[in-house]
Amino acid sequence: MHLSLCGNTGIFTFNFTFLFFKMPVNSTHYLFLSLLLFSIGIMGALMRRNAIIIFMCIELMLNAVNLLLVAFSKIYGDADAQLFVFFIMVVAAAEVAVGLAIIVMMYRKVHSVDINILNRLKH
Amino acid sequence: MDIYDILFWILSALAVGCALGVILSRNPVNSVMFLIVTFFAISGHYVLMNAQFLAIVNIIVYAGAIMVLFLFVIMLMNLNADVEPQKGQMVQLAGVISGGVLFLVILASIKTAKTEYMDKASTDIGLITNLGKVLFTKYVLPFEISSVLFLSAMIGAVVIGKKEDAKPPSKADEAEMKQFL
Structure with a gap:
């Protein structure tokens, strides 16, 4: 199956529908999966107004990157990438601790987690 | 397969x-x-x-x-x-479209990436023995710095989450309030 989105310019031509599913798993599959998870995270962060859900979408994006790092670590047989994943997890844990404290404080002040209320700096 | x-x-x-x-x-x-x-x-x-x-x-x-x-x-x-805030339909659509455009742009750029086939045989680079050796030799300084980061995050969370203590009204405040009553 041949899918073309921009005529014959060749920029957006894909030719993978059946081939992609039949191929043995390789780096392209992991790139595609991470990209999909990352895009879902971006969409969630743009779509939702609940500050906690936006935070969870950021965690989802971090995990998509982690998955890709581990995949390339496996492909190239290198342990460094797995340690980078370890450090990303450390930073994510610290970020969540501080971020949730900020959200709880915000809830105490305005009794809502709606981010549209937090536009005081504009006025 | x-x-x-x-x-x-x-x-x-x-x-x-x-x-x-x-x-x-x-x-x-x-x-x-x-x-x-x-x-x-x-x-x-x-x-x-x-x-x-x-x-x-x-x-x-x-x-x-x-x-x-x-x-x-x-x-x-x-x-x-029931209390979940919802964005308008247009804003949600705009979010989906901009996320989808990002997806397409990155997809177009990884389309030309070289395909690397992985060796599916089990390796021991992900085991704790090997990772521990690398972590405590090559990456020992980032490891120590991340412990400082954790400590500062913990202190920050406690400081931010602490309730400001409500002070009892002083004599001057009470006198001021009586003026309005």
């Missing part, structure tokens, strides 16, 4: 489906549950790629600690689908 490929497709479908559940479900508690399932699927991917240490750490840190913290905060605030 061997067992590795079958497991890859099952885990990928689970991860992507539950990630969609996170952003689409109205109730924040359901979102947290979907995100936990997504993290378990990603841990399954790690096991598949012989990164057992990271798989366990992912479950302990993400599913065990971070998501429990999220769930705790959501239940503390008593959030549910």
Whole structure:
């Protein structure tokens, strides 16, 4: 199956529908999966107004990157990438601790987690 | 198609489906549950790629600690689908379109990437023996710095989350209030 989105310019031509599913798993599959998870995270962060859900979408994006790092670590047989994943997890844990404290404080002040209320700096 | 490929497709479908559940479900508690399932699927991917240490750490840190913290905060605030703020249809559509455009742009750029085939035989680079050796020789300085980061994050969370103590009204305040009464 041949899918073309921009005529014959060749920029957006894909030719993978059946081939992609039949191929043995390789780096392209992991790139595609991470990209999909990352895009879902971006969409969630743009779509939702609940500050906690936006935070969870950021965690989802971090995990998509982690998955890709581990995949390339496996492909190239290198342990460094797995340690980078370890450090990303450390930073994510610290970020969540501080971020949730900020959200709880915000809830105490305005009794809502709606981010549209937090536009005081504009006025 | 061997067992590795079958497991890859099952885990990928689970991860992507539950990630969609996170952003689409109205109730924040359901979102947290979907995100936990997504993290378990990603841990399954790690096991598949012989990164057992990271798989366990992912479950302990993400599913065990971070998501429990999220769930705790959501239940503390008593959030549910009724009080969930919703964006307008147009803003949601704009979010989906801009996310989709980002997806297409990166897809177009990785289309030309060289395909690397992985050796599916088990290796020991993801085991704790090997990772510990690298962590405490090559990356010992970042490891120590990350402990300082954790300490400062902990202090920051305590300082931010502390309630400002309400002082009892002083004599001057009471006198001032009596003027208005």
